[in-house]
Amino acid sequence: MSKRVRSREVCADCSAPEPRxxxxxxxxxxxxxxxxxxxxxxxxxxxxxxxxxxxxxxxxxxxxxxxxxxxxxxxxxxxxxxxxxxxxxxxxxxxxxxxxxxxxxxxxxxxxMLAYVHRMPCREDDSVTAKDLSKQLHSSVRTGNLETCLRLLSLGAQANFFHPEKGNTPLHIAAKAGQMLQAELLAVYGADPGALDSSGKTPIDYARQAGHQELAERLVEIQYELTDRLTFYLCGRRPDHRNGQHFIIPQMADSSLDLSEFAKAAKKKLQSLSNHQFEELAMDVYDEVDRRETDAVWLATQNHSTLVTDTTVVPFLPVNPEYSSTRNQGRQKLARFSAHEFATLVIDILTDAKRRQWGNSCDSPKGVKLYFLFLSYQSQENDQPDYDSVASDEDPVQEATCGDKSSDLSDGPITVQEFMEVKSALTASEAKIQQLLKVNCHLSEELRLMQTKLNSLQTENTTLRWQTPSGQQQPQGPFGRHPPRGGRAISMYETGSTPRQYPHRVETARHDDGVVLQPFPTNVSTEAPMLLLSIVQNNDAWLGAGVVRCLFLCICRSPLPASEAVETEEEGEEDATLPCTEDVICKTEQITKNIQELLRAAQETKHESFLPCSEKICMAVTEMAALFPKRPSSETVRGSLCLLTSSASRLHGECQKAAEHNPCPSDIQLVTQQVIQCAYDIAKAAKQLVTVTTKENNN
Structure with missing residues (x-):
């Protein structure tokens, strides 16, 4: 199904065109x-x-x-x-x-706050109003009028309302009427496809009896949505529900090594949870999977869209006011799990979900609070919280009997002291957020000033690029692109007031694909990458990654000067064909994603990750270079390919330095600076290739 956004659509909140x-x-x-x-x-x-x-x-x-x-x-x-x-x-x-x-x-x-929603007239008994709305919803779902049902849901109608006279729920009615979209809307608002009517039939049974097989299969998928989403997150596959396969349990490659007493104790605690507690944990892990996947999509989709300078950072699951303080704390702690730890937890939940589904549940005499379950999976060395406090960590532990309704941790009474603790913590969090927002605005202004300076330097570079050592400007080549034999173009990285001269002869290396590689000078000033380095070294847990990304995108939007093009001496027939724009963009996104991983490693001072990241970048660069002909007729394409491949080669060399030795802090700082410089060059060259390819293919 096509997902193309039509140009007439606008943002529902601010009316900006082309919402994505x-x-x-x-x-x-x-x-x-x-x-x-x-x-x-x-x-x-x-x-x-x-x-x-x-x-x-x-x-x-x-x-x-x-x-x-x-x-x-x-x-x-x-x-x-x-x-x-x-x-x-x-x-x-x-x-x-x-x-x-x-x-x-x-x-x-x-x-x-739903401040602009139409309010129903106030009545003494709100439950009567909710019941009336739910009855209206029960009648409306048999039609295709989605907005009417959404309005009823927004006013408080219950998606799982059991009609006392009809003996079924709204989802039963939608399934019998074959209303696929109504069923989707009800499911989003929590309708249960496995709910039983007064005769013991489910909405799935209703759909099959009415001959709506496609709807019945979709309701089965909705019934297993939680476990399907967790499975897809780990291995990119979904169970085949049509053929009776409802669970896929991925296996860790090194699962045989994860047999510590600590891990065994954590799994026992997971199995000892009541069904209600296990459902809460599974829903929280589902929300964390959604947060991580949305984060990945968010970072990937900002590459080729308008730069958003005031990006909201979502470092952990936001507070849900309907949950207890303990549960909110546990939800936030999920963000601290490493990829391996989180995958282990997801696999354990899938395994236990399958066990409970088959009716082999373990009725343990005592359960545990989710907070302590999270701590069991947490690394013992990491005791400092990197999340906003939403409640006191000193909450008394309450024992809950398995299967007892009183074990619902979110419905317990709240004392005045607990209320004041939560209020104080939220006030402190809001103050911290406001402070961080001010810092973010200040950094955004600095980024804008830096972009202005880069544009100014680029203009100055165009004027001074062919100056001789005596300072006199020489005429350009016949096409205004090639420097005279006695001089070299000034790089856009140079920020001094006078141009530097480079040797007349530069050693070149020939790449396997026929492109002549000319090493980029290593003694140039790198003001933009140095600012990247300073932010990486600041290592701010809230703003570091977002600001590095903002700055990185901001710099990547500065165009590649024609003076960066390196003329090849390759003999043979030139090829004017260019690859498909979509293929180039796809490879550019892959390169950018790998560079983001490298910058995160630099921010977190994980120098051992430099070499694996550089190998991924080099592989992506090689794949992108292979899209273009061996002898492009466009000088800009030749120069960009040369900068792309040579920068990838230099990046790999610098990362090898960090991996093969144990340098002192000053040396590793220099290596990190060079790594960021190379990443900057790669991104700049990739961006120019996208620009040139798009322009030529549109002509």
């Missing part, structure tokens, strides 16, 4: 900037997915697009459509508004 993200449970499309705020709200407020880079069930994507096209956004902005709202000072955000605080405040009011 969707909020599944709100039925709206949103732009990158607004998505950066939605990601910080938590899945309980907004479930975001990228329209083209995330994995979508086709019917769910159709449901979101149908809701958006039928004006679902008016549900969330009902009072703003009232002419009197302009008089009261209420207004919708626009694309020119700042992300913080303008768009942030509007989006939080719209989706968290």
């Amino acid at each position: 993200w969707a909020s599944v449970n709100r039925g709206v499309l949103i732009c990158d900037e607004c998505c950066s705020i939605h990601r910080g709200l938590g899945r309980h407020s907004s479930q975001v997915r990228h329209l083209t880079h995330s994995t979508w069930p086709p019917s769910q994507l159709q449901m979101v697009q149908t809701l958006y096209g039928n004006g679902a956004n008016s549900i969330w902005e009902h009072s703003l459509l009232d002419p009197s709202s302009s008089v009261s000072g209420k207004r919708k955000a626009n694309p020119q508004d700042r992300v913080h605080p303008n768009k942030t405040e509007f989006i939080k009011a719209k989706y968290q």
Whole structure:
């Protein structure tokens, strides 16, 4: 199914054109900037997915697009459509508004506080109102009017409402009527495909009896959505439910080594959880998988879109006010798991889910709080929390009997002391966030100034690039591109007021694919990569990765000067053909992703990771260079390929230095500087190849 975004679509929150993200449970499309705020709200407020880079069930994507096209956004902005709202000072955000605080405040009011939703008249018994709404929902799902059902759900109708007279739920009715999109909407709001009616039949049975086989198969997929998502996260495969395969349990390659007493004790605690506690843990791990996958998509999709300087950092799962403080703490601790630790936890959950599904559950006399289960999987050496405190770590441990309803940790009474502790912690967190936002704005301003300086230096470079040692400007070659024999072009990296002269002869190396490689001078000034290095060394847990990425993208947008092109001496017929733009962009994204991994390793001072990262980059560079002809007729393409391959070669050499020796801090600082310089050169060359290919293919 095509996921192409139509140009007429605009962001539901600020009206920016061509939104690339969707909020599944709100039925709206949103732009990158607004998505950066939605990601910080938590899945309980907004479930975001990228329209083209995330994995979508086709019917769910159709449901979101149908809701958006039928004006679902008016549900969330009902009072703003009232002419009197302009008089009261209420207004919708626009694309020119700042992300913080303008768009942030509007989006939080719209989706968290539901400030603009139409309110039902106040009644003494709210439960009666909810029951009436749920009965209306029960009747509405038999039709295709999605926005009506979404409005009822937004007002408090229950997706799992059991109709006392009809003896079934809204999902039973939607399944019997063959309403696929209604079933998708109800499932997003928590409807259970395995719910039983008064005769013991499920919505899946209703769909099959009515001849809606495709809907029945989709409801089976929804029933196993949690375990399917965890499996897909680990191994990229999904069970074949049509043929009765409902679980795939991935295996760790080194699972035989993970037999420590510590790991065994953690698995025993997992198995001793009651079904209710296990469901809570599984849902929290599902949310963490969604956060990690959305993070990966977010980083990947920022490569070729408008730079978002005020990117919201989501370092861990946001607080859900409906959960207990202990559960929120445990959810945040999931972000501290390494990839190996988290994969082990996911595999254990899948294994235990399969065991419980088959009815072989272990009724242990005592359960454990999720907080201590998380600590069991946590590395013992890491005792310092890197998350916002949402409650006191000194919460008393409450024993819960397996199977007892009183074991619901989120429904216990709250004392005044606990309330004050939570309030104090939240106040401290808000103060920290405001401080970090100020720092982020300051750094964003510095980045803009740096971009201006780079543009100025580039203009100056164009004027001075062919100066002779005496300072007199010489005429350019017949096409304005080649330097005279006695001089060399000034690199855009040079920030001094006078140009440096390089030797007239430069040793060249011939690459296997026929491209002549000319080493880049190593004594040039590298002000932009040095700023990257300073931010990496600052190692700020909140802003480091985001700012490095922002700066990296900002620098990559500076065009490659024509003076960087290196003329090859290759004899033979030149080839004017260029590869497909999509192929070049795909390889560029792969290179950029590997460079991001390298920069993260530099930020975290994991120098042992330099060499593996460089090998991935070199492999990606080789694959990208192979897309182009061996003797391109375009001088810009030749120069960019030369810079791309030579920089990759230098990067690998610098990373080998970090791996083969144990240098002192000053030496490793120099190596890190050179590594970042090489990464900068690779990104710049890749960007130029994308630009040239796109321009030529569009002509």
